[in-house]
Amino acid sequence: MQRPSRLKTVLVNSGHAWRGLTLLLLCYSLWIQAVKAEEPRFNETELKAAYLYNFAYFVTWPADISKHFLFCSYANSPVTQILAKLIEGERVHDQPIQLLIDPVPGQLHECQVIYxxxxxxxxxxxxLEFVHALPILTVSDIADFEQRGGMIRLANDGQRIQPVIQLKNVTQTGLTISSKLLRSSRILE
Incomplete structure (x- = not known):
């Protein structure tokens, strides 16, 4: 019986080692992909609601004219439903946050943000006609919202949501937007 040569043994064993190392690297890369897949991803609706909520902190109104901070929205949209969960029990500028769905024209002057x-x-x-001269932040995801007199459009470029701010429409009502929000937005003047 012939014994395998020492070189052949090393090559065979190193082949097993390389296959083992390759298998280990493959498992590791699959694990990394699985971990990345488990990272929280937010859908478009959740991102829009989060932007709406955060606008309350990055916009300054000329005067505190009410005892609460009022978000107004129409049609109880999916964005509105998520916003309702986000604001539940929250306060902004020491005021409790409330949500009014489907406001009638006579209620619009009470809103700080209208979506x-x-x-x-x-x-x-x-x-927009009812509130055009009032310090009320108007927000929408309608394609040409900022050209029609709105202040902030939540634009979807396919991969992310980006605020598009029509600065002229904002400043003429006495509202001021934080530089932090301006830096992360597309500005139109």
Whole structure:
């Protein structure tokens, strides 16, 4: 019986080692991909609601004219439903946050932020007409919202949501936007 040569033994054993190392690296890369897949991902609706909520902290209104901070939204959209969960029990500028869904024209002057979802485009012109001179932040995801008199459009570029701010529409009502929000937004003047 012939014994395998020492070189052959090393090559065979190193082949097992390389296969083992390759298998280990493959398992590690699959594990990394699985971990990345488990990272929290937010959908478009959740991101829009989060932006709306955070606008309350990055916009300054000329005067505190009410005892609460009022978000107003139309149609109880999916964004509105998530916003309702985000603001529950929260306060901004020492004021409790409230949400009014489907405000009537007489209630619009009480709002600090008005969100008009794309599915409610038919009421956009009337809503903007009621509040155009008031210090009320108007937000929408309607494609040409900022050209129609709105202040902040939540634009979806396919990969992320980015605020598009029509600065002229904001400043003419006495609102001021934080430089932190301005840096992360697209600005139109």
């Amino acid at each position: 008009v979802p794309a599915q409610q485009e038919r009421i956009l012109a009337a809503t």
